[in-house]
Amino acid sequence: MSAQTLLNALFRYKASIDGELLDALSALGEGARGNAFSSALRVLNHAHLVDRIFAANLQREVHDFTASWSSEAPPLAQLASSIRETDRWYIDYTSRIKPEEMEEVIAFTFTDGGRGRMSREEMLAHVATHAGYHRREVGRLLPEIESTAMRDVFTGYLHRTDPARRQ
Incomplete structure (x- = not known):
């Protein structure tokens, strides 16, 4: 399996589980939307x-x-729409990137003004693993969605x- 194939599978997985998590959050009743829910939205927004x-x-x-953090997250419907759109972008991007582009190192500036350099492959791996860390954090904040988080x-x-x- 190539790195491109693996990264594309990881972003398809990310989109799938993001969708399940967003659906679970949407299904929570208004009574469950307290401080923990607001914190969960802030984490997802980050x-x-x-x-x-x-x-x-x-x-x-x-x-x-x-x-990369905001004191207020957008409403769930708006955040969910933007997450789904961005997930689709990553799936498309990883399906068409060429192997030689994966290794290309790109210089960029972090939000704190610090300089950074990473290969595209490293950036994609960071995005995929970073998102998983924070999905699990949301699962811990909202035990009501434990079955989705698990x-x-x-x-x-x-x-x-x-x-x-499975066969």
Whole structure:
């Protein structure tokens, strides 16, 4: 399996589990939407901002982000729509990137003004692993969605999408 194939599978997995998590959050009643829910949205918004920052870095575009955290998250519906759109971008990007582009090192500026250099492959790996860390954090903040958070494993995704792997 090539790095491109693996990264594309990881971003398909990310989109799938992000969708499950967003659906679980949407299904929570208004009574469950207290401080923990607000904290969960802030965590998801942070992960999403990082996704968008690195999408800009991957394209060598200047972005307007001055921080990767925000004191307020957008409403769930707006955040969910933006997360789903960004997930689709990463799936498309990883499906068409050429092997030689994966190794290309790109210089960029972090939101704190510090300089950085990473290969596209490293940036993509960072985005995929960073998002997983924060999805688990949301699962800990909101035990009501534990069943969704517990499904957040790559092997489970592979076997759900390709049941023949279980034979």
